[in-house]
């Protein structure tokens with residue numbers, strides 16, 4: 298079979314990323330099938346906050362697999378209960394209910410359904426440049442035209458307002474709004490950080506109209522931005538919190554966290570066969586334990602500050618702006634980012650983009666100081682064209 302036929306038979310709708318085959322991880326390091334070694338500056342797309350093979354997560358998964366691999370969500374199970382209790386213990390007391398699923402998009406879908414069902418209203422207000430996933434509801438909340446267009450018509454009832462424009466948001470939210478859905482830091486959309494004023498205005502608009510406020514912390518949650526949850530930085534507490542990616546240390550999981558009030562008003566049913574499965578819950582419990590015990594949000598804050606200093610000192614004309622919080626950093630270039638990512642890869646560093654011209658850094662929060670410093674030096678070299 299020709300190489301292209303093999304690729305086609307394996308992939309569907311996935312642009313060719315097949316140039317690198319990765320087979321193993323340790324700490325912030327990844328190894329290619331050809332033995333080459335890389336430092337992960339974003340290769341795990343935010344799901345590898347503990348690296349891509351944390352030994353405690355791996356041990357918990359292996360032990361759980363020997364006990365009970367799978368159980369329908371209609372039965373309770375001590376590992377699920379322990380995970381849910383631990384997660385809720387780390388959140389404000391207004392959060393009492395969690396729906397577990399298997400991905401970020403599923404966490405968003407459950408949030409959208411909960412909001413429409415609990416409020417009896419149709420309207421969803423999301424932000425321009427926002428990204429919430431690729432299932433129909435999550436895609437309807439996502440902004441980028443090229444992601445949406447091939448699949449239209451999408452779900453009706455969604456409106457998009459400019460990010461960080463408090464007045465526009467206030468105007469868009471009314472008594473027909475079920476949900477305001479925002480990322481505290483827009484990740485895929487180019488690494489744009491919400492202002493305190495904007496998030497407070499969102500909270501006020503929801504309180505004024507009876508709409509629910511959801512923060513999509515799929516990418517920002519679990520320590521990434523220097524707080525366990527990004528919303529802690531602004532002190533604005535949403536009604537619905539959406540988590541996934543690193544919540545279970547790299548094992549698939551999604552969580553839609555909400556209040557007693559929303560759960561009480563919820564009509565209808567929502568369910569997922571694999572949601573809340575014992576493997577993911579065991580991994581999640583271990584991942585939370587490591588994140589809290591090793592003070593990883595503080596580590597993200599400290600390493601993020603070092604990163605910002607380095608990135609802000611990058612040589613002038615090619616860099617438009619440096620943005621981000623903690624270890625979610627974006628360098629907006631005045632040109633396309635792809636050649637810079639390739640140059641970093643040749644030096645042994647895997648970073649990703651956020652749109653055509655933003656270099657996005659999402660390293661494990663556990664990245665050793667020396668790897669982070671070396672990664673930042675490599676970025677300076679490639680930006681300087683060296």
Ligand SMILES: Cc1ncc(COP(=O)(O)O)c(C=O)c1O
Nearest residue numbers: 400401402428429430513515516
């Ligand atoms: C903010 C945000 N929400 C939702 C998603 C969708 O998550 P998943 O790819 O797990 O469906 C992503 C993925 O990048 C994301 O960054």
